Amino acid sequence: MDSGSLQVFMIPVLYCALHDPAAACPTGYTTNKTVSVWGSGGRIELTVAKFMALQKTVQPDWYQSMADGETWQSNTSRKRVRKSVDRTLAHLDECLLEHQKSQELEGVEVFGVVEGGDILEERIRSAKETAKRPVAGFCLDGLQTGCMEQALRTQLITAVTKELPEDKPRLLQGVGRPDEVLACAEAGVDLFESFFPFQVTERGCALCFDYDVSPDPERAGRAPPAVLELEENRETAVVAQQNGDLNLDERTQMTSFEIDLKDKRYQDDFRPLVEGCGCYCCKNHQRAYLHHLLVTNELLAGVLLMIHNTAHYLGFFRALREALAGDKLDLLKRRVLREGGRQTERKD
Structure with missing residues (x-):
């Protein structure tokens, strides 16, 4: 490189999410020990062991932990939302334990998932407990487009980010529309998924x-x-x-x-x-x-x-x-x- 020039290189980062943000994910298949994902071959049931085996094979730069994110519907009961938070924290602890024992995942970072549906108390509890774990960042789940009004989403994000350390990034899942991105960035979100251009392209727009x-x-x-x-x-x-x-x-x-x-x-x-x-x-x-x-x-x-x-x-x-x-x-x-x-x- 010449002494008077500056070259900027884009370094690709591989992130492994649990679900495809550009596709709707059927609900009703989560258990205490498993979550289901969908691919071209249909439904795949994942235990923490299978999930972590995939991470060891892919070896991403960072990945989200396994989570129960089936509480985005507005009519979800408080009891079901509480169970979702408990399950997600249990999955995170198991993922972290397996991660720490794995040589293949050395240098790979884990993002903890914050759940809680549309119940403020559960969102705060999930955020506080996740922040206690040794994670590199946080995924805010269950707030995707179509789940709730932007005003409620902003209220929940604002409350959650107050409980999270400022030096660790917050990724919002399932939100890509420009107006929603602006509102969520103002509320404290650092990272967004990039599925929106793909959806626009699929519409021929x-x-x-x-x-x-x-x-x-x-x-x-x-x-x-x-x-x-x-x-x-x-x-x-x-x-x-x-x-x-x-x-x-x-x-x-x-x-x-x-x-x-x-x-x-x-x-x-x-x-x-x-x-x-x-x-x-x-x-x-x-x-x-x-x-x-x-x-x-x-x-x-x-x-x-x-x-x-x-x-x-x-x-x-x-x-x-x-x-x-x-x-x-x-x-x-x-x-x-x-x-x-x-x-x-x-x-x-």
Whole structure:
């Protein structure tokens, strides 16, 4: 490396979660000694021994301990929630004991899981007890999109993070929508899962929300053309949330932060997905081409959309880190949520 240059290397980190955050997980299969996971071959019942054997084989950089996370439904009884916390703590103790005896897992870190459903007292108890164990971080489970209103989620996260050490990261599972990410980051969450771009891609959609908080006076109060197209989607999503109950299907429904490239309006639209985006897809292809690939079921559509959606999502998190460091979180929230300075004019 030259003395006057600086090279930054991205170091990949392998994290092993218990469940796939992009897929709904059936409930009713947890016992005192086992949890069930689902793969292409169906249901697999895991004991702590089997779970830890998998970790020894994969040898991730860090993994979450086994947990009973089947208490996210709002009608779950207090007794069932208490049992979930007790089981999860017991699983954590067994995992830690096996981890400490394993040479294969030397240097691998364990994240303890905080459960408790929507019951504040159980959430706090779970957090306090988990924090007593020698874990490297914490997974906040059972708070995923569709489980509860954001106000309750924020209240629970705020209470939980007060009981956790500040020098250990808090990972929130099952939340990836930009508006929810902003609220949860403000409540004290450090890490999020990156499944949201995949879900958007599976819908044949492209992320195009605004997250630019650069000090550009000419840009103030003015949204990029692509962002203006989201206003109608946002209004529709708000009405749907007001008229419908919360459910996990919300994780697979189109959000107000994306455009549907399968729509006929894009068949003669020769603009990039997002003006100014530097990803390979936006620099080399137009919306009309992506529309054609989608309606003809070409596999390349998913590849190009995933490139863009991942780049856009990573850009959002880069902006979030900069906003937190520069005390600009309120400005970022206004950009992402389009609060204030909203334009009624639309560009065809």
